[in-house]
Amino acid sequence: MDGVAQWFLWLHQAHGANFTIFYDAFDSARFLRGIGTTIRLAVVSIVASILVGILGAWLQSHPSRTVRWPVTTYIQFFRNTPPLVQMYFFYFALGPALGTALGSSTPPLGNFAWAVIALSFYGAAFNIEIFRAGLEAVPRATLEAAESMGLSPRQVFLHVVFPLALRFSLPALTSNVINLAKTTSLAYAIAVPETLFVANQIWSDSINVLEMMVSLLIVYNLMVGVIVAAAHWLERRLRMPGYIQ
C-alpha cells in the first residue's frame, strides 16, 4: 500500500491533483470509516424498511378501516415530504421534544439513530405500495385454483401468493433499495459521519474539492453497483422457467 501512497504523493507534487485520501493517514482512515458508516446506514435502513413495508402491506389488506387508516396516513406523510426535511425534523425538532418529554437534558437518540429512523420510514412508505402491488398482481384464478385444491389459507399464502408476489415486486423493490442507499448521503445534514460528510470535511481541510468529488462519484458508483449486481443475481435465481405473466 506504500507504493500507492507514494504514487499519489507524486501526483500531487508533479501535477497538482491532490488525493489526500491515498497518502494522508488521517484522511484515508476517516474516509474508510465514512464508507463503513454509509454501508451500515444503508444496510440497517434497507432491512428495517423492508420489514416495516411487509408489516404495512399486511395491515393495508386488513378488512377493518381503523387498521387501514393509520397506514394510509403514514404513507402520505412519508411520501409527500422530502427525506431531508424528515431528517431535520427528527433530529432538530422531535429529538429535543422527546428529551424534554422524558425529562432528560439530552435527547434520547443520537444522530445515527435518527438518520436510520428517518430513512427506514421513508423507504418503508414506498415499500408498502410496492408490496401491495405485488400481492394484488397474483392472478385471482391462481388463488381460486389453490383453494379448490384444498390448501389452507396459510398454505396458500406461503406456497402460492408469497413466492409470486416476491417475484412481481422485485424490480420496483430493487430500484427503491438503490434509491435508499443513495439517500443515505442526506444524513450529512445532521452530521452523521458518512461518506459525503467526511468528504466535505476533507475538502474543507485540504482544499481539494474536485478530487474529492471525483472520489465520491466513484465510491457511490461502486457501492450501488454491488446492490444492483446482488439484485440481478436474486432475480435470476428466482426466475421460474416457462412462467410468463
Next chain:
Amino acid sequence: MQHRIFVSLCAAIMAIMACAGAVAGTLEDVKKKGVLVVGVKTDYPPWGSRDQAGNIVGMEPDMAADLAKRLGVKLEMVPVLSSNRMQFLQQGRTDVMIATMSINDERRKAVGVVEPLYYASGVAMLARKSAKIQGLAQLKGRKICALQGAYYNREVSERWVQGELVAFRGVTEGEQATLSGQCEAFLYDDAILIFKKASEPDKWRDFDLVTIPDIAPLPWGIAVRTEDRDAEWGKYVSGVIVNWHRSGLLMELEKKWLGANTPWLTEMNGKAGK
C-alpha cells in the same frame, strides 16, 4: 441534417468557451457591469447576519458597501458559508469575498488573499457547565459541535477529540444541536462566541465560554481570485483596505457593531497611521 446540428453544436460550445476564456480585468468588468458582487456571511453576527426585515447587516456588509461606493457601483451581497466561500469566488459567482476568513498557507494557495489583513480571531468553545470542559485536553471521545470548513477542525478532531466532530453547514444548526443537548460543546471562533455569550446571556446560561489559547489566533483576510491578486483588482482592493485602517473606518465599524475596540485592530490602526 444531423451534420448541420453537429456543426452548430460545436460552434455554440466553442463560442461559450471563448467567452469564458476572455476574462478582462475584474476591476473593468465590475465597473462595466455596474454591480459589485460580494460574498458575505449571514449567520455570523455581528460581522454578517440578517436583521428583522431580512436584510444582510453587519460590519462586513458595511465594508462591502464602502467598497462599492468607492467604485461607484451598486452592491450585491451573496450569502456564503465557510464551506463554500472560496469555491464561489473561484467559480466567479462573487468578485470579492469578505467573509470572516482566517488566513493560513493553504488558503493563500487556493485564493488570492489581499494584504493588509483586516481582523483577527482565535478559537473558543461554549461548553455545557455540566460537561466540565476546561480546555482541549478534556475533549477526548466527546461529541463536539463545530462548523464545516473551519481551519482548526482537523487539529481538534485528529489530536484532541480523536474522532469526527459533529460539524454542520451553518451556525444556526450547530447552535441548535448544542442547545438541545446533542453535543457537549460548540467549537468556533472566539470573536463570535464572545459576542453571542455577551448578547444572549439567557440563552447560554448553562454554558461557559472556554478560550483555547493553544491554537494561535489567525488574522482574517479579504480574498479575490488568485489571478486577480497581483492584477489591477487586487491592488485596488488592497489600497482600499489600507485606507480603511488609516482613516479609522474599521475601528469605527468595530465600535459600532461590537461596542469596543480589540487590541489587534488598535495595533493595526496605529501601524497604518505611520
